[in-house]
Amino acid sequence: MEKEKIALIEAIIFASKGISIQKLSELTNIDQDEINKIIKHLYSKYNNNSESGIELKNIDGYLKFYTKKQYSSYIEKVVKRRSLSTLTNQQLEIVILLATKKEATKKEIDGIRGKDSTNILKQLLYSGVIKRKKSGRSYIYGLTETFKEETLIEELIEELGGAQLDTFRSKNSSPQNNGKR
Incomplete structure (x- = not known):
């Protein structure tokens, strides 16, 4: 070499x-x-x-x-670090989802969480935790580089052995019974 x-x-x-x-x-x-x-x-x-x-x-x-x-x-003492403890449980849920999945649309986030995330996404955008980019008619959300560096969240998730998302929590993903009981 x-x-x-x-x-x-x-x-x-x-x-x-x-x-x-x-x-x-x-x-x-x-x-x-x-x-x-x-x-x-x-x-x-x-x-x-x-x-x-x-x-x-x-x-x-x-x-x-x-x-x-x-x-x-x-x-x-030299570098500003953001603590994950400053986030609410709902914000942390979305942050971990985005740290694991890298990026997601609001529909995907809502589907995984099983509830509307509009206000929480606005809070996270305003505080510089997440960013969004336009894709067709919707936005794709992801963590900002600054937040990832300040919290080392990706490294933390890796140290914990990764994370698996429960994507079956959405009401839309439950099997249909086609009117049968």
Whole structure:
């Protein structure tokens, strides 16, 4: 491996808010097999090194540098962290749904929750927790990058072993009895 290529990949990952191996390959014209070797090298350079305060993580296919957990109490003094405890249970329900599913329409959110989410979505939009983008006649909602960075919610869900959504709570998903009793 060339030192220059290692430094280039390292710099791009550092500057990004999370980047895929495919995107790294497109940006650098380095094939994905070589990038994988470089990533392995960077893992050992940072993750297995007690002299480094950062580590490289791959969360849902996106590579990003994070500070190591043992330094979190110091980092919190420097970097503003948003606490999940400031959210209501209803807001947290939607946040976890979006952290797990990545994005969803209001109809999907309502279907999973089994109730209307209009006011809660407005609150989350106003407070900068979620964002929305127009898609046809509806909006697609997702968590803002700032919120994800401030709470490390994706990392938390991964540490807890992921999350499974109960998509069968919606009244519309119950089987029809076709008038039979």
